[in-house]
Structures are given as structure tokens and as C-alpha cells.
Amino acid sequence: MNRYRFRRSFGQVQPVAFRGARLSTIFRGLLDKYTGAAAAYSLRKLSSSISNVVRVRRSFDDAEQDFTAAQVDNGTLEAWVNTDFTIYQSDFSSGINGWIGALVSLDANQDGVSDGTTSKDNVLKLTKNGDAQAYIQRDQGVIAGLTYTVSGSFYAPSSNTAVDGILIKDGVAGSSLSDYPSGYLIPTGAWTNFSFTYTATVSGSQRINMGISSLGSTPTGSATGSAGDVVYISDLQFVQTTSNGFVATWYDQSGNGNDATQSVAGSQPKIVDGGSLVAGGIDFDGVDDYFVSSHILSSDDVLSLYAVGAFDDLTQRGRIVGDFFYVNDLDNGGFTFENKALNRLDPIAGYGDDDLFLQGSVSFVTEGSESLFELQLASGSSRFYVNGSNVNTISATMNSEDGGNVLSIGASATGAIPLIGQITEIIIYNADKTSDMANIRGNINAHYSIYP
């Protein structure tokens, strides 16, 4: 048997054995090499025994699905989030379907509306009540930043005095033609289908104006004699073609089942924004986004913590991770790692009720830039690293004292101290791993290219 062994870089798939014509591969992740993690969260695959890394909820229908690291990378997750979704399909068979009008009368369920060739039933009829602009308005659930395809069918009789079509607005404000991504939709004296795609700049309602193309660049203007003109609309449809995705579960890859979850939809951090994967990991909004997991610490545990993340606002206190309880300064336990912001102007690691904490100047981090933070809390020496540099050391053993409470990510376990920023990876050992720290640090930096 021929055996080939290539130089390995942990976290990558490498061919290791060759048997005849069969090439087999084996994955060895960071956690396979440096075992014993209490909890580990990442969008990359850290362990050969783990398949899914994240469970995502998409915004348009709130469906959830699990994804592997490969599916995060290869676009499968984005494609699932961006599945076309019809947010509005008109039904004028029994009413005006929630549309309300200004300077226009609405009549639903119009049957037999014919242009002489084509006849349609269940049509909405718009009759202009004056010479000023007339429009209808409804909230289809359009969300700013997302993309929509709008389609339908309409007919403006040639007997009209001025109205010769329709325009569909991005939102409700503005009086310029540029506010209407549809432009003037002008039928050819017959029922006409239309379709256009646009990215919404405002959320909420859209207006459909009765169009008078002679008004040119100011379609909200007045047209003498246009009162009484009519337009018919049928089969109106808004299809959302991009969406947002939120993380419901960040799976623990340590094998200990300490999955980080959030059952409140509005408190789930974002992973797909406007159809695209968030750069820099999972995005926390600084209001109420966070995860909770399990209690991972025992009394008097030491700790080796690696966290990759970015603070988007260093003036707001925000927690990246913690397993902590607090009664007062002399009665607390566990650990936290957070930006103390205005309280101390320092990122800080606190640990246990000895009131010990490691601080590092805010100058070690750049707002909005990804950094690698490390706490190495071992017997006799406790150290805080930022991007591989030791920024503080306490020559004392910091341990978890009475243990923590519940592991939380992005805020405290109650949702206080919410982070504005992103978290890419968190690996926690409740053990002294200083002998491996250089290799673990190197693995993380090699993957994310955080610092030279």
C-alpha cells in the first residue's frame, strides 16, 4: 500500500492515504487536535464529529433550517434564505384587499372588463376624483434593503382624458419620477402585463399612482380634466427575491451539547443581511440580540478562552461571552469578556469573586475590525492577549470561584450589556491550555488572517 502524507493545516481537508485508485480524505479540525473544549462556536468546521454549525431562520416565512460549515461557505445558506417569496398577491374578487386611496374611488370585483380583445374578471377599478394626483396605497411588507419583483396586469381605456397608465413608488414619499422604480407604465390601449425589479429603500407601504405621462419628471402634478379617468388593475404581485437570515442556534462543536440558542425571534442575531452573508461572522444589534447556552463552569475552574469578534461601537458597553453570576463585587463567580466602554474605557476580562480582572487598553482594538481575544487563566499567572500580544498579566491564579450561571453570547444571560458588533468564533476550555495556546492562536489566525 502506498501512503502519502501531506503537510497538514488543521481545519482543512487533506488527502492522507492512497490505496490503489482510491483517494480517501480525512478532516482534522482544531478541536480534534486540541481536545477537551467545554464549548466551541464557529461558522467553520472545528471538529470531525460535528455536521451542523448553525440553525437559521429566514425572515420572510420564519422557517428554520440547519446548515453545515460547507453550506455556509458555498452559498447554500444564502440561496435558502433568498428563496423567492410572494409577499402580496392581489385578490379583488370580494373587496379592495386593504388598498386605500387618495382622490380616487375604488371598486373591486369588476367582471368582464374588456379592451375589445381580452376580458378580465375580479378586477380593481380606480376612478380619479379630481385633477390633482390620485393614488392607492397599501403595506405589502416591503423591507428596506431587500429586492422585489413587482408584476401585474393593467388597462387604461383610450377614452381617458389624461391618465394613460400607472406608476409604482418605492415607499410613499417624494414627487420625482426617480421615486418610482417602475417609471411610467403605459399600456397600448389594451390589457398589458408589466414586471420590474427594484431594491426597496424604505420599508412599509407602496403607492400606485394613476399615471399621466405628460407630467414628465413630476408625476405627482395636476392635470386639468383628468377627473373621471379610470384605470383597471389585475393580478398584482410583489415577490421578495432577497431576504434576511437570523441565527436561532449556534451549535456547540465541542461535543458537550452546549448549543447556544435564542427562542425570541427578535433577539436572534443576523447572519444574512439583505440577501448577503454578513461579513465578519454573526451580527449582534446592540439592543437585544444574544444567545444563551448551558452552565459550563465548575467551582475553581481555570480557563482558556479564544474569541474572534469586532466591536462596532466602543462607546457602548457590550459583552462577547460570559458564564457569570453577580451579586456584588465580593460575591460573584464565573467569567465575562466584554468591552466596558464608558465605564472603564477598556475591554475587560473578569473572573471570580476575588475581584480580579484583566484589562487592556481600548487602543488595542480598532472599532469595526475583527480581533482575536484570549484569556489564559492558569495556575499562578493570568494573561489577556489581543491579536497575539500579551496586553496584561496578573501574577495570580484567577479561577471561577463558585462557578458561573449560564453561558451567554452577545450579552449577559438576561440580555443586559448587548454587544454592537460581530462574533466569528468562540472556543472555551475550562482547563489550563497554555501549552497549546500558541498553536491554537496560530490556527485561528491562519484561518481568519486577523493580524500579520
Add this chain to the structure above:
Amino acid sequence: MSYLILSQPSEAYAEAISSSLWALSRPEHVRDAKDVSQLYTSWLVHTDGRVALYLPDETKHVHSDGDVDSFCGLIGNPDVTITITDEEGVESSQTLPMDDHLNTMRGGSINPLALIQSTAFTVNLKTRTEMEADGWFSSEDI
């Protein structure tokens, strides 16, 4: 961002409202057994016992089979007034019971914050700044 001070100072009531808002977009029969998401939004508890629901300014899908009755029943089915004003100042409005409004929005979307703003409950909406001044946000410290 806005918070609705609830008439009943009860976390159970807040959770019930959050759950019923979730059921508008994700009714029981379409949920998967593995669904993690169960609630629409979070809430705060003041040290004096008051409870406030966080209402983000965002649109939310209303499922065609969304449970309108549970939500409207929990908050007393208030009237909703929808007003639009055009560039010429022409104003049009409709007032109708909330359940009627939500029934017309099935298959579409609503903005729960805007929905509350269109009811008499709008007086109970507070901004983040107002909430901070009123002592709603305390932070554990070390």
C-alpha cells in the same frame, strides 16, 4: 426603537403577547418540531414591577392562516386608524377593529409597532431614551 408599557404588569402576559404575535406569522400547524423560535420579541421588567414589550420598527409577515384572534383577544381588539396624507395635504383614513384589519392583511405583512401606534395604546409607547430616564435599564457589573 420603542417599548410598550403593558397594562398588566406580568411577564406571563408579555410572553403571551409575544407568543401570539409570533403565531400571526408562524401558526402552530406550519411549525416544525425542530423550530427554536417561539416568540416574536423580548420584554423588560422594571424594578417596580412594570413590564414593557420591545417593539422593533420592522415589518412582519402575516401568514394566511395566522392566529389573529389570540393576539387581538389578548389586547382587547382595539380600533385601528390608518391615515395617509398626500403631498397636497389631502388626508384619507379608515378606522376599523384590529381583527378586521389583520384579517385583510393575511398573506401580507404588518409592522407591529406601527399597528400599536395606530391604536389608543400609542400613549403607552416609550422611546429608549424615555425608558432609560425612567430606570428601566440596569446592568449587572463587576
